[in-house]
Amino acid sequence: MQRSITSKPDQASSRRGFTIVELLIVIVVIGILATLTIVAYTGIQNRAKTASLQSDLEQASKQLEIYKFGTSTSEQYPVNLATAALKATSGNSYTYQVNNASPASYCLSEFVGSTSYRITNTNTIPTEGTCSGVILGGTTCPTGFIVVPGSSTYSTSDFCVMKYEAKQSSSTVPISQASGTPWANITQTNAINYSANVAGCSGCHLITEAEWLTIAQNVLSVNSNWSGGTVGSGYIYQGHINNNPASALSASTNDSDGLNGISGGTGGAGLNNRRTLTLTNGEVIWDLSGNVYEWTSGTTTGGQPGASGYTWRQWNALSVPGSLYPNPYPSYANPSGGSWTSSQGIGKISSNSDEGAVRGFLRGGAWSIGSNAGVLTLILNNSPSYPYTFFGFRVSR
DSSP: OOOOOOOOOOOHOOOOOOHHHHHHHHHHHHHHHHHHHHHHHHHHHHHHHHHHHHHHHHHHHHHHHHIIIIIOOOOOOOOHHHHHHHOTTTTTTTEEEOSSOOOOOOEEEEEETTTTEEEESSSOOOSSSOOEETTTEEEETTTTTEEEEBBBTTTOEEEESSSSEEEEETEEEEEEOSSSSOSSSSHHHHHHHHHHTTTTOOOOOEEOHHHHHHHHHHHHOOGGGBBSSSSTTSSSSSSSSOOOOSSSOOOOSTTTOOTTTTTOSTTOOOHHHHHHHHEETHHHHHEEESSSSSEEEEEEOOOBBOOOOOOOOOGGOOOOOOOOOOOOHHHHHHHHGGOOOOTOOOOOOOTTTOSSEEEEEEEEETTTGGGGGSSEEEEEETTTOOTTTTTEOOOEE
């Protein structure tokens, strides 16, 4: 008797592998978990950095006060970091600014990576940021300069710039200080040459177009610089533009005195005449608009936006876009700026699309040009060798 044999299926051949969809899901899940782990670890690292800075600075403030009242016979702070003998967490570094004139004062910054905190003799609670005139990483700006945060729009890193328009220290040496009227009646060529002569400033140069536009972009983004209290509301302050007095003004060491020297006259001494603008890092710059035009290092032999013939034009009404670099249009730095005009206080442009001669860039406007002045005002009428009573400059590093 024959027995029929039914073979069993091969168990190995019946096993099913992962489908492509399942593999993709696994990969995505692993990627998400890895990202969450990295984010969490980064957050822990950042909190640890912040904690180390705050702890160091809190201890440092006590040591500085002990030195002043316990070690110093004249109630002064240590003259430098070596004398202060402050200890920082490994990997952290200090910068120290002290003024022992009565009353004595100091500012101490501490850095680690891209994180910084500071204390002062009047505010011993660690506050995020650096001391005035100190770039992240510890580089100290020259006397009379402030720090400007860099801009990815214009490919700039943090840099130093004169807080005030350049004044004349000697025949070829500019200085940044509140007192004195701006160094004017100067050519762009001389402004470029003399900018390198700032005392104690290796690498100082006439402010570039990219640096000017970085500052303009920054101050335009700060609510307190606008009369309406928010960006784009009302107008951004334009400085000394009402021709009263009909001359350039000195500045004030008091940054709260933004109307310093302004008289009544056409337009009155309204808030649009405020001469100070605040940056996002809290630094204050004087006369970026108004007082005197300021040369930048920019030159062009063509590509001017506008139309044929020199005249003042609104930025949003240019029939020929031009090809200037970096892009000077308000909308390039801020999309909402495309609708802004001189009514928002940004100023105008004077250019000639048919011009073929070498022209230097003048920014900001002077004391007599009213609504044509502004932080984005640009005039391209003049050669680099042309001086005029209205023409000054500002140095950066």
